[in-house]
Amino acid sequence: MRTQVGIIGGGPSGLILSQLLHLQGIESVVLERKTMDYVLTRIRAGVLEQGCVDLLREAQAHERMDREGYEHDGFNIAFQGECHRVDLKGLTGGTGVMVYGQTEITRDLIEVRRAAGGTIIEEAEVLGVEGAETDSPVIRYKKDGQEHTLICDFVAGCDGYHGASRRSIPSTLLKTFEKVYPFGWLGIMSETPPADHELIYTRHERGFALCSMRNENLSRHYIQCSLDDSVDDWSDDRFWDELRRRLPENVADTLVTGPSIEKSIAPLRSFVCETMRHGRLFLAGDAAHIVPPTGAKGLNLAASDIYFLSRGLIEFYKSGSEAGLDTYASKALRRVWMAERFSWWMTSLLHNFPETGGFGSRMQDAELDYLFGSKAALTSLAENYVGLPYE
Ligand code: APR
Ligand code: PHB
Secondary structure (H helix, E strand, O other): OEOOEEEEOOOHHHHHHHHHHHHOOOOEEEEOOOOHHHHOOOOOOOEEOHHHHHHHHHOOOOHHHHHHOEEEOOEEEEEOOEEEEEOHHHHHOOOOEEEOOHHHHHHHHHHHHHHOOOEEEOOOEEEEEEOOOOOOOEEEEEEOOEEEEEEOOEEEEOOOOOOOOHHHOOOOOOOEEEEEEEEEEEEEEEOOOOOOOOOEEEOOOOOOEEEEEEEOOEEEEEEEEOOOOOHHHOOHHHHHHHHHHHOOHHHHHHOOOOOEEEEEEEEEEEEEEOOOEEOOEEEOHHHOEEOOHHHOOHHHHHHHHHHHHHHHHHHHHHHOOOHHHHHHHHHHHHHHHHHHHHHHHHHHHHOOOHHHHHHHHHHHHHHHHHHOOOHHHHHHHHHHHHOOOOO
C-alpha cells in the first residue's frame, strides 16, 4: 500500500493531522494499534487552550465542542483552607479556556474522518519505520498476524510515549530529557455534580488535589498518591474521605460523592525528545514529549505540534518548499519547552515533596502568598495557563 502521509497512532494528534491534510487534498492513512472503540475508553484531561479550540474548528470537528463544551473564565487554587481565584479572562485581556474531554474530541475526530471516507486501519501494530532518510520511507506493521508495509512520502509519528516511531530513530541521534516525580495521581470519574463551576487545584500538607469536571453531572477528581499504591487500595469511600480532607472546608462540606465509574493511577513525568525530526519522519504529541498533568498541557501541546507540522506538509504539497518542514522541530520545541517549564512549575508549587522538608514546604507557601499578592505574578500564571501563542 502507498499513501502520501503515513500517520502512526489514532489518538488526537494523528486524527487532527489526517483531517487537516484531507481538507487540503492530501491523502493519509492512520495506523492504530488498538480498536478505535478501545481508544475511546481512555480518559484523559479536558482543558483546551484557545489555539487547540481554533485548530479543532479548522479541522471541522468543532460542532459538538461548541455546543457541549464549557467556557471557563477562571479557575481556583486552594491553600491554607481557602480558595483563591485566578481570573484568566481579566488577567489576559479576554482569553479563557474550554472544558471539553479529550475522549469526546477523539470521538468527534473519528466521526469526521469516517464521514470523509478517511482510512483508519485499526489493530495495526507498527513495528518500525525504515528509510526515513530517503524520499519514500516505509512503515512496517502487523495486522491479523501478518506483516504489511505502507510506503509514504512522509511519516508522522503520533503514537504516544510508548509508540514505535521514536524507537525507529537511531539511538545515537536521539536527544532526550526526563524528570520523574516521586508520586502519582489517582483519578476517579463519577456521575456527580462538580465541586464548583470552575476547577479547584489544591495544595495541602496531605498532598495535592484537583476537582475537575466534564459536565453538570460528571466530575473528574484527582489526589496525589504514592507510586506504590494500586487502585485496589483505594475504595471509593477512602478516595472521597481523603479528597474531603484536602479541600477547603466549605468545598468539602458541599461535595457530592457517588460511585466511581472509572479509577486509575498515573505516574507523573516530564520528558522531551528534541529529535522531533529524522529525515522524513516527524514526531508529534506524546511521542515527542510528556508533561505532568498539573498544567493541563498534554493535549494542547499535541495541538500546537500538529499546527506546525500540518502547515509544513501543506506548504510542501502546494509549493514543493520544505521550509516549513525544516523549521517544524525548532518551532514546536520552543513551545514545548515553555509548556514543560510551566507544567513543572505548577507541579512543584502544588504537590507534597517530602524530601524537600520543611524548607521546601515554606518556599511553596511563600510563592503562593506572593502569587496572590502580585498582579504581575498572576498574569504570568494566567497567560501560560490559557496557552502561549503559536509562533
Ligand atoms: N502502532 C500503532 N499505533 C500505536 C503504536 C504502534 N506501535 N503505539 C501506540 N499507538 C497508538 C496508541 O494506541 C494511541 O491510540 O498511538 C496512539 C497515541 O495516542 P495518544 O497517546 O493519545 O497520544 P497523542 O495523540 O499524541 O495525544 C496527546 O494524549 O496522552 C495524552 O496527555 C496527552 O492529552 C495528550 C494527548
Ligand atoms: C481533567 O479534567 O482531567 C484535568 C483538568 C485539569 C488538569 C488535569 C486534568 O490540570
